[in-house]
Amino acid sequence: MKLKLLFIAIIAFTVLFSCNLKHENEQGYADMQVTYATPQVRDESGSAFKENVTSNNSVSEEDKPESFLIKNNLPVDKKKIIRDGSISIKSNNIFSSKKSIDDLIRKLNAYYETEELQNNEQIIAYNLKIRIPAVNFEKLISAIETGQDEISNKSIQARDVTEEYVDIISRLSNKRQYLKRYKELLAKAGSVKEILSIEENIRTLEEEIESKEGHLKFLNDQISYSTLLINLYAKREFVYKPLPKDKFSENVKKSLSNGWSSVVNFVLWLISTWPFIILILILLFIGKWVLKKNKKMN
Known part of the structure; x- marks a missing residue:
């Protein structure tokens, strides 16, 4: 048992x-x-330290979208609208109209990005590209429309880029957080292989952050400053201008020159056709010989 x-x-x-x-x-x-x-590195005491970069989704105050905007002097409005347009203006006095536009530009804190002048017998025109603070865009349009000149064409566009803008800010915030965590991992890395791997990730993140920041600043510039293309033109009146006549002596010189040119061209033509001329002469000689022979036989 x-x-x-x-x-x-x-x-x-x-x-x-x-x-x-x-x-x-x-x-x-x-x-x-x-x-x-998850990459494993060791802290100063030698114990294993594991950290997943994507495991912590908390965002510090420094990395919040609003803090990023304030830090970079960017607007924090809800709607992000890009306004631009083009206007064609027919003027009776183009230089007076151009001066009026210059005054408006100074008054509304705008500037010319490009300014081109076209001046010929049919038309005189200014092609202007104006960058103006978005808050003054409507004021400029209104001032032009209430002027004395005729508006022959007008086109105004408004593009809502809020979704794109917020998406860039969100991605920037996340990438900055990931970059911060990778730097913490780099400080605790214990081998050369780990250091090189983490540094490569940091380099990639920094390049992506720089690209996103550049895109964000470009959008902010387009939002803060509107673009207006102005074609200011005035048609010139048609004035008949008779062609000037040459003097008699000039006509004689031209006639002599043309005659000599004709002689030269004829000689050159004869030279270029000499085989045909020889052939014609031979045929004429044979024909003459045949005629003489027939007369003798008769």
Whole structure:
């Protein structure tokens, strides 16, 4: 009976030991998977330190979109609208009209990005590209429309880029957070391989952040300053101008020159056709000889 109880105890101990070993193997395999997915570095005390860059989604006050806008002097309005347009103006006094536009530009804190002048016998025109603060865009349009000149064409556009703007800010905030976490990992990296891998990720993130910041500043410039293309023109009246006549002596010179040119051209033509001339002469000689022979026979 004692042997039977001892045998049962040994079997139970073996089963419990096997289950415990299986549990430890599964746990070790899970740890190996986590270690493979996440870079492992060691802190100063030598203990293992694991950190997943994407595991923490909290954003500090410094990396919030609003803080980024304020830091870079960007507007924090809800709607981000890009306004631009073009106007064609027919003027009776183009120089007076141009002076009026110059005065408006100074008054509304705008500036000419490009200014071109076209002046010919049919038309005189200014092609102007104006950058103006968005808050003054409507004022400039209104001042031009209420002027004395005739508006021959007008086109105004408004593009809502709010979604694109917010998306860039959100991506910038996330990338800055990831960059911060990678720098923390870099400080705790324990091998050259880990350092090189993390530095490559940091370099990629910094390039992406720089690109996004450039795009954001471009959008902000387009939002803050509107663009207006102005074609200011005035048609010139048609004035008949008779062609000047040459003097008699000039006509004589031209006639002599033309005559000599004709002689030269004729000589050159003869030279270029000499084979045909020789052939014609031979045919004439043969024809004349045949006629003489026929006369003698008759």
